[in-house]
Amino acid sequence: MKRTNIIALMSGLLLFAIFVACNPLAPAELSEEDFAATVDAIVAATFTAEANLAATVDVAVEATKSAELELTTTASAAVAATSPVEADLTATASAAPQEQPPIVPTEASPTPAVDTSTLSEEELAALIDAAVAEAVTATEAATTAMDAVVSDDTITVEETVTVEVVLVGAEEAVAVAEALIVTYYDLYGAYASETLGTLGEIEEDLNTIAEGIELMLQMLEQGSEVASAAVEQIQAAVGVANVSAAEIRAQSDGWLEALQIELDNQAAAALAIQATEIATDRQGAIQSAFAYVETVRAALADNVISQGELSAIALAGANASAGLKAQGGPQLQDLAGSIDALTAQIARGELPQAKGSLGALESSVPRRP
Numbered sequence: 491m492k493r494t495n496i497i498a499l500m501s502g503l504l505l506f507a508i509f510v511a512c513n514p515l516a517p518a519e520l521s522e523e524d525f526a527a528t529v530d531a532i533v534a535a536t537f538t539a540e541a542n543l544a545a546t547v548d549v550a551v552e553a554t555k556s557a558e559l560e561l562t563t564t565a566s567a568a569v570a571a572t573s574p575v576e577a578d579l580t581a582t583a584s585a586a587p588q589e590q591p592p593i594v595p596t597e598a599s600p601t602p603a604v605d606t607s608t609l610s611e612e613e614l615a616a617l618i619d620a621a622v623a624e625a626v627t628a629t630e631a632a633t634t635a636m637d638a639v640v641s642d643d644t645i646t647v648e649e650t651v652t653v654e655v656v657l658v659g660a661e662e663a664v665a666v667a668e669a670l671i672v673t674y675y676d677l678y679g680a681y682a683s684e685t686l687g688t689l690g691e692i693e694e695d696l697n698t699i700a701e702g703i704e705l706m707l708q709m710l711e712q713g714s715e716v717a718s719a720a721v722e723q724i725q726a727a728v729g730v731a732n733v734s735a736a737e738i739r740a741q742s743d744g745w746l747e748a749l750q751i752e753l754d755n756q757a758a759a760a761l762a763i764q765a766t767e768i769a770t771d772r773q774g775a776i777q778s779a780f781a782y783v784e785t786v787r788a789a790l791a792d793n794v795i796s797q798g799e800l801s802a803i804a805l806a807g808a809n810a811s812a813g814l815k816a817q818g819g820p821q822l823q824d825l826a827g828s829i830d831a832l833t834a835q836i837a838r839g840e841l842p843q844a845k846g847s848l849g850a851l852e853s854s855v856p857r858r859p
Contacts, residue, residue, distance in 0.1 A: 611677070626739055785806040811826040828851045
């Protein structure tokens with residue numbers, strides 16, 4: 491501090507000397523008392539400026555320390571907040587395997603269950619039509635992918651994984667379509683349906699596609715080297731699958747519409763059956779109605795209607811309807827219409843609806859005389 495005062499005094503004297511030398515208005519000579527007073531004033535002013543400067547510096551230092559403290563606190567909080575996240579990321583990275591090969595299913599997923607007991611023949615046929623279209627689309631996507639993979643006569647590991655996924659998707663789509671066709675055969679194959687022939691051809695082509703996909707998957711599952719060695723065999727399977735897919739598109743075109751027309755014709759033919767026994771009185775008409783109900787109930791017991799059962803239902807319905815119209819009177823006229831409607835439902839393969847109609851008809855027939 492003593493050294494600082496000396497420096498301040500010397501600085502003040504120097505400034506005074508310069509002032510006197512350079513200021514033309516300064517007096518030429520100063521008395522010893524005036525000079526001393528002037529020096530004292532300069533020194534006092536210098537000390538005051540130094541004190542002010544020191545105070546300013548102290549304030550700045552304090553502000554800097556406060557800012558530094560706040561910055562340190564903020565940085566510490568940020569580090570504290572980041573540490574758990576960093577720890578989580580580190581734990582996740584440690585837990586995750588360094589290299590995990592993609593998981594590829596090697597078998598088709600289970601065929602989704604369809605409650606066919608609630609579907610009419612036409613509804614099931616529409617479901618088959620959509621499933622077949624999906625199978626064809628999936629097959630074409632799979633063969634296109636396989637063509638791209640074998641275009642250079644080699645199959646890499648990565649290509650094997652990619653194309654297997656597409657093939658499995660096509661395999662599943664084909665399996666769904668085939669399962670629905672089998673269900674259709676079980677429920678409605680007993681009818682002398684003209685469209686069954688077309689459906690059979692579609693099924694054969696689906697089987698061919700399924701066999702080709704299975705062959706390609708077998709080659710791929712043995713590794714890229716085996717698959718590369720069997721490129722020609724795979725290309726042949728792709729070609730066969732493409733041909734079958736094109737045939738299915740041609741066969742299924744208009745198949746559903748043809749079935750709908752056939753069902754309409756079948757219902758019309760059932761209603762065109764002529765009665766062979768017409769009741770001669772009211773009691774006979776009611777008995778013929780109950781005979782019809784029993785015939786229908788027996789036929790629907792196994793949820794399948796054969797051609798012989800349909801013929802029996804159509805004849806029993808014709809007899810009951812004719813008897814009610816002739817002998818039933820106004821009160822039983824509506825029963826004849828209900829019988830005809832039920833016969834048409836059965837002929838059209840609307841078996842779930844027919845069961846409900848049968849219950850309503852049975853409750854409407856008067857008690858046996």
